[in-house]
Amino acid sequence: MSAFTCPQCGAPLQVTPRLSYHLCEYCGTHSFIDRSGVIFYYLTPFLVNETQAKEIVSRWMKGPSMEKNLDSEAEITTFTKILFPVYRFRRMVGGQEEVYIRPARATFIEGMQEMVLPPGTMKIYDESVAIEDALRLDPEMAMDAYLEELPGEPMEHALVFVPFYQVEYNFQNQVWHAAIDGSTGAMHASLYPVRSSMPFGIVFITGFLAGMAGLLLGLYVHQAIYLLVPLGVAGSWYLAQTLIRQGEQKKSEG
Incomplete structure (x- = not known):
């Protein structure tokens, strides 16, 4: 047995030094006791x-x-x-x-x-x-x-x-x-089911390819085709907004 004292009234507590709870018989205070006291x-x-x-x-x-x-x-x-x-x-x-x-x-x-x-x-x-x-x-x-x-x-x-x-x-x-x-x-929650990023990846790749096509065609064919670059960016933005709206609509319907 190890001797401890009540944190409230200072009366002696005789308990086993392990994780435990104790009620002081003098003042009625509840204490938790571990190896640190x-x-x-x-x-x-x-x-x-x-x-x-x-x-x-x-x-x-x-x-x-x-x-x-x-x-x-x-x-x-x-x-x-x-x-x-x-x-x-x-x-x-x-x-x-x-x-x-x-x-x-x-x-x-x-x-x-x-x-x-x-x-x-x-x-x-x-x-x-x-x-x-x-x-x-x-x-x-x-x-x-x-x-x-x-x-x-x-x-x-x-x-x-x-x-x-x-x-x-x-x-x-x-x-x-x-x-x-x-x-x-x-x-x-450290782990939980997350939304797939595949649709947004498709949007990114589509816009990137359209922009590259505009650069190459503008370089080798005609400068006016450079317009495909902003069109590619605008198209990517529109597709992304459409996907977001569809997701929000499905959520509200659910």
Whole structure:
């Protein structure tokens, strides 16, 4: 057994030095304990409800860079509310306070280190906090794995459970994953079906060939044929605009 003290009242805590949670029997404070010591742990509540989250996914799937018909043909197989653990480090760097977020377990959610926790929303996570149907994922990584890489002097370390909607969907016989930040509504997806660039490549090649033909014919036949160069550019622009309008029309019809 290793001796730790409660971060709230200073009373001794007798716990095993591993990833664990502990309730102080003197003041009732909940603490999270890992190899680096005793820290508070907090929760950021869901500010985006499930209906709003599904609308965010739908708008995201209709984006101009997404694969054609993704929003109508994708089948969402799981839509799970989770509380994901991150470590929040407050550090004094060059006379200024800086905050660093690091994941406390492996994840496919991209951009985790750039996450900003909404100010004023964190609350101490204890038995008075209802997580309802959200699945709490416990830490798999100790906090001290990050301590050496962080600049400055430590001010406060904390474990924070942040809300996410974890989405799994099938599209064209392939499984994809995404996540929605339950506090801000931000979408996170490192890989997703993107629209093919082939039609735009055809437009580019057509315009390029028309321009080259104008240059060569103008050089060897007649200078008036140089007019094919701007015509080629104009034709490429027109074809590109037509493709974009057709794509937007199909999206609106879907």
